[in-house]
Amino acid sequence: MYGAMLLLHILAATIWTGGHLVLAIAILPRVLRERSPAKLLEFESAYERIGIPSLVVQVATGLWLAHRMVPELSRWLAFGDPVASLVGVKLLLLATTVAFALDARLRLIPRLSKQDLGALAWHIVPVTIVSVLFVVVGVSFRTGWFY
Numbered sequence: 001m002y003g004a005m006l007l008l009h010i011l012a013a014t015i016w017t018g019g020h021l022v023l024a025i026a027i028l029p030r031v032l033r034e035r036s037p038a039k040l041l042e043f044e045s046a047y048e049r050i051g052i053p054s055l056v057v058q059v060a061t062g063l064w065l066a067h068r069m070v071p072e073l074s075r076w077l078a079f080g081d082p083v084a085s086l087v088g089v090k091l092l093l094l095a096t097t098v099a100f101a102l103d104a105r106l107r108l109i110p111r112l113s114k115q116d117l118g119a120l121a122w123h124i125v126p127v128t129i130v131s132v133l134f135v136v137v138g139v140s141f142r143t144g145w146f147y
């Protein structure tokens with residue numbers, strides 16, 4: 001069971017973090033240069049179909065893995081010991097991601113114009129950085145980088 005959960009978690013991470021790196025490094029600069037909301041929406045509608053399910057899988061398997069590692073939920077946000085603190089950091093990264101994603105999806109994307117592209121870039125870049133931090137913190141459970 002553990003192996004299957006870890007596999008799903010890592011597979012979903014490749015989709016979430018990989019997709020955001022492609023968006024931020026390959027797609028976004030061209031969208032900004034050509035001032036083309038259509039190109040961004042095209043990527044967004046294709047990626048969304050696999051990106052959102054992968055985030056759901058990520059969160060479900062992540063919570064399972066975290067519960068296996070730190071069974072007492074009260075310790076998750078107490079930042080008392082190093083391993084539980086990493087779980088807490090993952091939850092804070094998740095809250096940041098959800099806040100940016102909801103603001104982009106509900107406020108910016110439905111009426112995206114050339115003028116809003118800069119604001120959207122200010123959502124894509126932080127969410128991409130946070131997606132990489134998720135991986136760094138994830139790998140540090142095993143490597144002990146932060147403790």
Ligand code: HEM
Nearest residue numbers: 013016058059062063065066090094134135138139141142
């Ligand atoms: C987009 C979001 C996320 C990404 C990209 C991500 C990525 C990763 C990666 C790459 C690993 C390393 C696995 C390994 O060492 O083999 C990992 C481990 C882990 N992640 Fe996540 N993660 C995400 C969200 C979450 C969430 C929301 C939680 C829940 C608190 C979580 C909890 C864990 C735990 C507990 C581990 C350690 C698993 C173990 O080694 O047994 N992750 N994550």
